[in-house]
Structure formats: C-alpha cells, structure tokens
Amino acid sequence: MEDDVKVFGLWASPYTQRVIWALKLKGVTYEYIGEDLANKSNLLLQYNPIYKKVPVLVHNGKPVAESMVILQYIDETWPQIPLMPQDAKERSNVRFWSKFIDEAITHLIEFFRYDGEKHEREMKEIWEALRLIEKESGLGKKKFIGGNTIGLADLALGWVAHTLVAMEEVIGVKFITAEEFPHLHSWIGNFLATPAIKDNLPSHELAVEYFKEKRKMCLAIFATQPCHHHH
Ligand SMILES: N[C@@H](CCC(=O)N[C@@H](CS)C(=O)NCC(=O)O)C(=O)O
Incomplete structure (x- = not known):
C-alpha cells in the first residue's frame, strides 16, 4: 500500500x-x-x-x-536512518535528554508570553536548562546528543537552533554564545549543516516578524489574563 x-x-x-x-x-x-x-x-x-x-x-x-x-x-x-541508538543504555540516555529538553522548551514559551516577574523567572529556567544540557548531555565528546548522527534528542533540541534565535532577536537577549556555551554552539553548527535540517528551516526573518506580532499580542493580553495566542 x-x-x-x-x-x-x-x-x-x-x-x-x-x-x-x-x-x-x-x-x-x-x-x-x-x-x-x-x-x-x-x-x-x-x-x-x-x-x-x-x-x-x-x-x-x-x-x-x-x-x-x-x-x-x-x-x-520508517526504520531507515534510525533516530535511536541500538544499545539499551544509550537509548535510555536519549529518552532522558528528550524529556529534559521537551520540558525546557515550555520555559521558553512562557518566557516569551509574559513580562515582569514571570518573564524573569522563566528566563532563569532557560539559562539553567541550557547550562545543564551544555555540561551534562555529553555534547563536546560527540557531534550530537544521539552520537555521530542526529537522533531523537537532537530533533527535540531543534528549538535552540531556530525558535530560540528568533525569540532572542524579538526580546533583545542572547542566550547562546560561543564563549558561554561552546558545546551547544557547535551543536547548532552541526545541526544546521545537516541537509535535511538546513533545507527545511523556516526563514529567520519571517519567524522574527511572526514572533514580534505574537509578543505584542501576548503583552496586550498579559495584563489581564494568561496569554493564549489563538484568541
Ligand atoms: N506537547 C505538544 C505541544 C504542541 C503545541 O503546544 N502546539 C501549539 C502550537 S506551537 C498549539 O497547537 N497550540 C494551540 C492551542 O494551544 O490551542 C507537542 O509536543 O506536540
């Protein structure tokens, strides 16, 4: 079929x-x-x-x-080009980091939606999550969290290479620098150099434009209630 x-x-x-x-x-x-x-x-x-x-x-x-x-x-x-390693211990490692990374992105979204105290609190959470990924995920010893090729945890982390960069520009903050996050910085390079990623990346300019509008909307609603961007 x-x-x-x-x-x-x-x-x-x-x-x-x-x-x-x-x-x-x-x-x-x-x-x-x-x-x-x-x-x-x-x-x-x-x-x-x-x-x-x-x-x-x-x-x-x-x-x-x-x-x-x-x-x-x-x-x-579609088992071709596997996203998971063979070894059970390595698989558990990929699952662990996928979960951690998926939790971290919710801080980015909240950080972006709010201003004031909550914005600051969520920003700290993002820094902390990025620091832990930098130090503990084994990046630096290998190209990707999954090893030599992109795996499940790397796809989960994709937001660091695209969404984060656009949101940084809108808010005027810079999380990832080569000095502070050398491993994550090279990971972004490796990730974006992969054809399947590079050729299927939405435009940065359009993303910045989109998130600018969204931020405006969130801040307008934020004074009275949590922002649900679809309202
Ligand atoms: N945990 C979900 C999150 C997906 C999600 O938050 N999607 C947003 C767009 S970025 C959405 O559809 N929001 C619509 C809504 O909340 O009503 C996933 O991993 O798929």
Whole structure:
C-alpha cells in the first residue's frame, strides 16, 4: 500500500518543525496542512480531540498526536536512518535528554508570553536548562546528543537552533554564545549543516516578524489574563 502521510502543523512552531525534520531525514513524502490556530479546522479537532494542538501526523487515515510521540512513531514506522541508538543504555540516555529538553522548551514559551516577574523567572529556567544540557548531555565528546548522527534528542533540541534565535532577536537577549556555551554552539553548527535540517528551516526573518506580532499580542493580553495566542 502507498503510504498516505499528512502533517497538520504551524510553520513557526518548534513542535511542528521536529516532525518535518524527522520525515525529511527519513525521506518520507508527506502533505503539509498549515493550521490557523485562531480558527482550527474540523479535521484537527477530530484528529486531536484531547489537546486540539498541532502537530498531528496522520498516517493512512490514523492520527498520532504529540510531537515526541510522533517522532517515535516515525522512527518505528520508517526504520531507515534510525533516530535511536541500538544499545539499551544509550537509548535510555536519549529518552532522558528528550524529556529534559521537551520540558525546557515550555520555559521558553512562557518566557516569551509574559513580562515582569514571570518573564524573569522563566528566563532563569532557560539559562539553567541550557547550562545543564551544555555540561551534562555529553555534547563536546560527540557531534550530537544521539552520537555521530542526529537522533531523537537532537530533533527535540531543534528549538535552540531556530525558535530560540528568533525569540532572542524579538526580546533583545542572547542566550547562546560561543564563549558561554561552546558545546551547544557547535551543536547548532552541526545541526544546521545537516541537509535535511538546513533545507527545511523556516526563514529567520519571517519567524522574527511572526514572533514580534505574537509578543505584542501576548503583552496586550498579559495584563489581564494568561496569554493564549489563538484568541
Ligand atoms: N506537547 C505538544 C505541544 C504542541 C503545541 O503546544 N502546539 C501549539 C502550537 S506551537 C498549539 O497547537 N497550540 C494551540 C492551542 O494551544 O490551542 C507537542 O509536543 O506536540
């Protein structure tokens, strides 16, 4: 049977980007459906009734939701160019860092949505997470968290190479410098040098523009209630 693969996503979303990159790495052909989060399609609501979020992968009519779950599904369904090591201990390491990194990105999103005390608090959390990844994930001894090639944890970390950079520019702060984060800095270089990533990176300028608007909206709403960008 021909594979019918669809991705419901948002181009600027680091969660969506992970999924696109994984499919590109593996050479899987898919159809991309961009969602307007202010006006979600009935299909999206039907495919992800629990969280109603993108990305959703639909494979031969069957939906898979949550980006890290989707990555594992992709790896198991299209085993070429594996995203996980063979060894059980190494696999647990990749899973550990994937989880840590996926938790860290929520701090970036909160940092971006808020101002004042919460903004500062979340910024500290991002610094701390980046420091721990820098020191403890084994980067420096190898090109990628997964080893010599991009793996699950590296795709999870993709936000550091793209979303973070755009948000830095909007807010006027710089997290990753070669001096302070030499390993992460070279990781970004290695990551972006990979064709499947480089050729499927949204434009930095468009991302900055997008996040500028979003930040404005968040700060306008922030005074009264937590910001949900889709309202
Ligand atoms: N944990 C989810 C997060 C996905 C997520 O937060 N998606 C956002 C866009 S970046 C979304 O769809 N938001 C719509 C909403 O919250 O209603 C994942 O890993 O897939």
